[in-house]
Amino acid sequence: MLRPKFFVYLGIFILLLFMPKLLPVYQLMLFESGITFAIMGLGFNLLLRYTGLLSFGHGALFATGAYAVGMMGKYFPDLYRIEILIPVALLASLVVSAIFGFICVRHTRIFFSILALALSMVLYALLVKFYDITGGSDGIHIDLPIMFGKSFEGMKRFEFLSGAYYYFLICMFAVCTIFMLAIVNSPFGKALQSIRDNEIRAEMIGIRVRRYRLYSFILSGLFTGMGGALWSFVNGHVTPESAEWIFSGEIVYMTLLGGFMVFEGPIVGAILFTYLKLYAVSITQYWMLIIGATLILLVLLLPEGIAGGFVKLFSRTKKVDDTGTAYVKYK
Amino acid sequence: MENWVIYILNGLYFASFLFLTSLGLSIILGVMGILNLAHGSLFAIGAFMAAWVIGSFGAKAPITIFFVGLFAAMGISGLMGLVLETSLIRPMYHRALEYQLLITFGALMLIEDLIKLVWGGTAYYASKPFTVMGNIILGDNQYPVYFIFVVMASIVAGLGVWLIMSKTRVGIMLRAISMDREMARAMGIRIGKLNTLAFGIGAALAGMAGALIVPTTPALLGIGMDPLIMAFIVVVLGGLGSLRGALVGSLIVGETRSIGIVFFPEIELPLLFLIAVIILVFKPKGLFGE
Numbered sequence: 001m002l003r004p005k006f007f008v009y010l011g012i013f014i015l016l017l018f019m020p021k022l023l024p025v026y027q028l029m030l031f032e033s034g035i036t037f038a039i040m041g042l043g044f045n046l047l048l049r050y051t052g053l054l055s056f057g058h059g060a061l062f063a064t065g066a067y068a069v070g071m072m073g074k075y076f077p078d079l080y081r082i083e084i085l086i087p088v089a090l091l092a093s094l095v096v097s098a099i100f101g102f103i104c105v106r107h108t109r110i111f112f113s114i115l116a117l118a119l120s121m122v123l124y125a126l127l128v129k130f131y132d133i134t135g136g137s138d139g140i141h142i143d144l145p146i147m148f149g150k151s152f153e154g155m156k157r158f159e160f161l162s163g164a165y166y167y168f169l170i171c172m173f174a175v176c177t178i179f180m181l182a183i184v185n186s187p188f189g190k191a192l193q194s195i196r197d198n199e200i201r202a203e204m205i206g207i208r209v210r211r212y213r214l215y216s217f218i219l220s221g222l223f224t225g226m227g228g229a230l231w232s233f234v235n236g237h238v239t240p241e242s243a244e245w246i247f248s249g250e251i252v253y254m255t256l257l258g259g260f261m262v263f264e265g266p267i268v269g270a271i272l273f274t275y276l277k278l279y280a281v282s283i284t285q286y287w288m289l290i291i292g293a294t295l296i297l298l299v300l301l302l303p304e305g306i307a308g309g310f311v312k313l314f315s316r317t318k319k320v321d322d323t324g325t326a327y328v329k330y331k
Numbered sequence: 332m333e334n335w336v337i338y339i340l341n342g343l344y345f346a347s348f349l350f351l352t353s354l355g356l357s358i359i360l361g362v363m364g365i366l367n368l369a370h371g372s373l374f375a376i377g378a379f380m381a382a383w384v385i386g387s388f389g390a391k392a393p394i395t396i397f398f399v400g401l402f403a404a405m406g407i408s409g410l411m412g413l414v415l416e417t418s419l420i421r422p423m424y425h426r427a428l429e430y431q432l433l434i435t436f437g438a439l440m441l442i443e444d445l446i447k448l449v450w451g452g453t454a455y456y457a458s459k460p461f462t463v464m465g466n467i468i469l470g471d472n473q474y475p476v477y478f479i480f481v482v483m484a485s486i487v488a489g490l491g492v493w494l495i496m497s498k499t500r501v502g503i504m505l506r507a508i509s510m511d512r513e514m515a516r517a518m519g520i521r522i523g524k525l526n527t528l529a530f531g532i533g534a535a536l537a538g539m540a541g542a543l544i545v546p547t548t549p550a551l552l553g554i555g556m557d558p559l560i561m562a563f564i565v566v567v568l569g570g571l572g573s574l575r576g577a578l579v580g581s582l583i584v585g586e587t588r589s590i591g592i593v594f595f596p597e598i599e600l601p602l603l604f605l606i607a608v609i610i611l612v613f614k615p616k617g618l619f620g621e
Binding site for chain 1: 366419422428430432433434436437438441443444445447448564567600605607608611612615
């Protein structure tokens with residue numbers, strides 16, 4: 001049973017494969033960082049849209065993935081192969097998100113958000129203060145990794161990024177998207193949504209609420225860490241700034257820009273945000289004014305985000321659409 | 332022994348800023364249920380305003396100029412708070428948490444750049460009040476009078492807020508709103524006006540903290556970020572929306588910071604966050620939260 005949506009996805013995937021031919025190198029690098037943010041956004045939205053928890057500290061999990069790569073390069077240069085680096089980054093984000101999750105899921109609503117923020121600032125402070133290990137606020141330089149036995153030594157970063165790495169990234173992105181689709185449509189995903197909609201009722205029918213929230217947090221952290229690890233190669237440098245709460249705020253921003261009520265929303269939002277931010281920075285020194293004003297207008301006028309707006313436009317006749325009309329009611 | 336007196340006095344000095352900032356944050360959180368991420372920017376506005384006023388009167392101006400700067404800073408931050416509340420925050424009361432947080436996040440970015448637009452990207456210095464007040468002798472050490480002045484000023488501000496909150500009609504109505512919004516409305520309290528007022532008071536307190544910091548630190552862009560994060564910790568420690576909590580929380584954080592800087596400067600900041608996290612795990616509502 002292949003639905004029309006499947007063919008749309010397939011078409012987009014094929015289009016993505018031709019991106020290096022269509023876009024100039026610089027635009028392509030920007031696009032790649034958008035894709036890594038999109039992977040992170042998928043993870044973030046598992047928590048926000050499907051579990052009803054707003055994390056204001058996801059930057060720390062992103063930084064964990066990125067720093068895992070950086071630290072491996074610094075301390076185990078022999079193992080600097082992408083097929084080792086990605087699992088290591090996932091393991092690191094598993095550990096960190098398990099710790100964060102264990103503490104955070106005891107609370108919901110604004111307590112959860114503040115707690116996630118406080119924990120992310122612990123990681124940020126550690127990254128800055130232990131400069132002997134982490135490079136402090138200068139961060140760590142990320143070398144080009146060995147990919148499946150092929151070394152890229154001596155190659156320029158943009159050549160690497162517009163060549164083999166791009167296709168690797170797109171494949172990882174496809175895998176992550178399919179994996180996330182499977183999660184949200186699985187019985188586990190449905191259980192999360194039932195917790196989001198009515199915690200007490202979910203508990204009554206035998207769902208272990210806190211444990212499911214923890215699983216959701218960890219899964220979300222794994223996707224975020226994956227995004228961070230893949231991003232580190234694109235950016236070529238990791239700094240503690242990605243663990244700071246401002247970046248965590250930007251993650252929420254991206255998700256809202258795309259629309260968190262829609263599965264594809266964070267993907268659209270992440271890519272658009274990357275371009276919006278760079279465009280704003282390039283035209284004026286008052287780029288924060290533009291970004292901030294956009295955010296305020298978005299919240300006031302288009303709260304369902306861009307992808308959400310599209311869905312709403314096309315499903316106006318339907319009374320209940322499958323993008324989830326029911327959303328957490330924060331009391 | 333004298334060193335310990337200095338550490339504890341320094342702790343009180345840190346705590347004063349934390350208290351003023353977190354008191355505002357806490358009032359806003361308690362009365363409106365909104366975590367104001369733009370609070371640090373209100374602090375920054377106060378800092379720039381005070382530094383600009385004090386600096387533009389030049390070196391020969393009398394010390395009273397400092398008070399002009401202080402009140403100007405409180406005025407402009409309070410005004411900014413009123414504008415923020417009526418324009419952006421008011422439509423958010425019935426919206427979901429993510430919108431409430433994001434709108435103040437947007438306001439933060441907006442104000443940071445407005446400051447840059449108005450005052451430029453340069454640093455403003457206003458160290459005059461600090462040098463004029465001089466030092467007093469404490470045992471073998473000298474201690475700046477200005478630090479003691481700051482502690483006094485924040486005690487006065489704290490007392491003022493406490494008097495308003497516990498003795499006046501407006502304060503009682505504000506407390507009623509923070510306890511039960513719907514019931515307060517049913518009792519005929521005009522919630523809209525009082526929300527604006529509470530936001531204004533909170534913002535003015537942040538501006539006051541900003542004005543008090545400029546004699547020791549130049550006003551730079553992003554000056555409000557650290558105080559904001561610290562105020563979060565204080566609010567988390569003390570309990571959301573509790574005046575007493577803000578006081579105790581800022582004393583704990585201030586003293587930990589002052590002593591931590593001396594003995595383990597490496598992990599002073601992570602330690603603070605860890606304390607906050609531990610308290611939140613065991614006392615989710617903070618030390619004095621209801």
